[in-house]
Amino acid sequence: xxxxxxxxxxxxxxxxxxxxxxxxxxxxxxxxxxxxxxxxxxxxxxxxxxxxxxxxxxxxxxxxxxxxxxxxxxxxxxxxxxxxxxxxxxxxxxxxxxxxxxxxxxxxxxxxxxxxxxxxxxxxxxxxxxxxxxxxxxxxxxxxxxxxxxxxxxxxxxxxxxxxxxxxxxxxxxxxxxxxxxxxxxxxxxxxxxxxxxxxxxxxxxxxxxxxxxxxxxxxxxxxxxxxxxxxxxxxxxxxxxxxxxxxxxxxxxxxxxxxxxxxxxxxxxxxxxxxxxxxxxxxxxxxxxxxxxxxxxxxxxxxxxxxxxxxxxxxxxxxxxxxx
Numbered sequence: 001x002x003x004x005x006x007x008x009x010x011x012x013x014x015x016x017x018x019x020x021x022x023x024x025x026x027x028x029x030x031x032x033x034x035x036x037x038x039x040x041x042x043x044x045x046x047x048x049x050x051x052x053x054x055x056x057x058x059x060x061x062x063x064x065x066x067x068x069x070x071x072x073x074x075x076x077x078x079x080x081x082x083x084x085x086x087x088x089x090x091x092x093x094x095x096x097x098x099x100x101x102x103x104x105x106x107x108x109x110x111x112x113x114x115x116x117x118x119x120x121x122x123x124x125x126x127x128x129x130x131x132x133x134x135x136x137x138x139x140x141x142x143x144x145x146x147x148x149x150x151x152x153x154x155x156x157x158x159x160x161x162x163x164x165x166x167x168x169x170x171x172x173x174x175x176x177x178x179x180x181x182x183x184x185x186x187x188x189x190x191x192x193x194x195x196x197x198x199x200x201x202x203x204x205x206x207x208x209x210x211x212x213x214x215x216x217x218x219x220x221x222x223x224x225x226x227x228x229x230x231x232x233x234x235x236x237x238x239x240x241x242x243x244x245x246x247x248x249x250x251x252x253x254x255x256x257x258x259x260x261x262x263x264x265x266x267x268x269x270x271x272x273x274x275x276x277x278x279x280x281x282x283x284x285x286x287x288x289x290x291x292x293x294x295x296x297x298x299x300x301x302x303x304x305x306x307x308x309x310x311x312x313x314x315x316x317x318x319x320x321x322x323x324x325x
Contacts, residue, residue, distance in 0.1 A: 004150040005101070006074040006289040008186075010143070010173055011062030011157035013080030013104075014114040015087045018126075019054040021119045026127055031119065036128040036190045038162070040111040043238050044131035051257050056149045058094035058307075061189055062157040068304055071100040074289060076217040077101040077147050077171075085133040087113035087208055102180045107134050108202025112235050124270045124309065132162070139165040148173050152289050153211075154279070157191035161197045185211040187230035187281060188218040195221060205239050211288070212242040214283050219244050232259070243298065250302050253294045260295050264302035270309050274280055279304040282320070300324065 026033050029047060039047070050232065052067035058067075066076040078095055082088035084106040091113060095102040114133035118126050148154055154177045177184050186209045187195050194201060200220065205212055209309040212235075216228060221235040235242045235254055242254045250264035287297030303323045 002304065004075065005077045005147065005152070005154050007063060007066065007067045007069055007285050008077040008079065008147055008151035009054060009062035009154045009155040009157070010079045010138075011131075011155075012076075012114055012115045013059045013063060013088075013132050014058070014060040014135065014161050015056060015061035015090050015091055015154065016116045016118050016131065017051070017056050018053045018118040018120060020306045021121060023121050026119060026121070030130070031127050031129060031253065033121065033127050034125050034161075035192055036116075036130055037192075037250065038112050039131055039233045041112070041131055044115060047129055047192070048115075051117060054180040056090070059093045059118075059275075060157075061159060061187060061278050063091075063095065063100075064278035065155060065187075065281040065285070066100050067098045068279045068308075069286055072282060072286045072300075072304075072324060073321050075101075078102075079104055079142055079144065079147070081107060081134045081138045081140075082113045083107045083111065085112050087115060088134070090111045092248060094134065097133070098183050101147075103144070107137060110134060110137055122264045134162075135166075136163050137165065138163070138169050139166050141173045143169050143176070145176045148176040149182070151177070153185050153285060155185040155187070155285065158187055158193050158201065161193070161200065170231065178208070184208055185213065185278070185281075186211060186286065187213040187256060188215075188222065191217045191221040194218050194253075198222060198224070202238070202302065205310065209239045210241065211285075212239050213245075213277065213284075214242070214278055215245045215277055216247075241294065243280070243284060243301070245301075245305065247276075251280065251298050255294070258294075260298065262295055262298040262302060267306055267310060270273075273309045276305040279308040279320075283323070286324075 111133040117129040219231045239300040253260040283300035
């Protein structure tokens with residue numbers, strides 16, 4: 001079977017609401033700086049009413065990666081759940097406008113479309129309060145097996161593992177990809193997400209995942225250690241390829257046999273780190289689908305991450321194809 005898509009992603013369909021804020025606001029609202037906190041609809045609405053001037057744009061970790069891939073020139077598709085409401089319409093429009101195939105049928109009842117309140121502090125760090133909403137209803141019925149079978153890589157978001165129906169959807173997607181001889185990529189998403197699902201993630205990564213994306217904190221959390229070297233040693237061989245992003249230090253790519261340390265260019269104009277890891281995955285996966293070596297894949301990943309943190313929000317304001325050397 002020939003491929004039609006380079007990467008199909010399965011993740012949370014979220015509209016981000018971004019606002020610059022002081023660190024004192026995080027303490028007032030009981031939010032842990034640099035993390036993602038799940039909130040209910042009532043609390044999300046209460047936090048929103050107290051937010052300062054905000055900017056709305058479509059988000060969601062894997063959705064951001066697919067938008068970045070499309071901007072680089074890849075053929076991409078997204079599977080996620082929205083409601084037939086205003087935010088659902090915004091998300092659907094934004095995905096299609098950047099060239100991502102998004103044909104998931106909106107829910108006509110149930111929770112509203114998800115939103116993520118993103119607080120950006122003066123050091124460009126982002127802290128998130130996320131209302132999952134309609135995302136919680138992703139199920140096996142939403143998995144288009146034909147799209148998965150025709151995608152070179154299926155990229156799955158760790159955040160989805162919070163509901164039983166989404167777990168079933170992920171298992172179905174993985175099985176479909178495997179039966180079609182395709183590759184599976186997975187992102188750990190967040191340290192608290194890892195804390196909630198560590199044992200399941202370790203088992204799944206070892207058994208089903210070809211490529212893993214993590215940052216330093218997530219890698220340490222996965223193995224319950226503060227020692228980065230120990231985490232890397234444990235990570236090696238867990239799956240064929242593992243990447244660990246390190247902020248201004250660049251990234252590390254591990255295989256069973258090699259360790260590649262890929263530095264990045266130091267930036268002076270860092271505005272918002274939202275989406276840095278998502279866009280790193282965009283660059284890395286783009287290179288991988290083009291048959292590049294792993295260092296070249298990671299180098300483009302670093303470039304894409306560096307580009308996105310110089311603006312507000314995780315969707316690039318300009319075409320990323322210019323970054324392809």
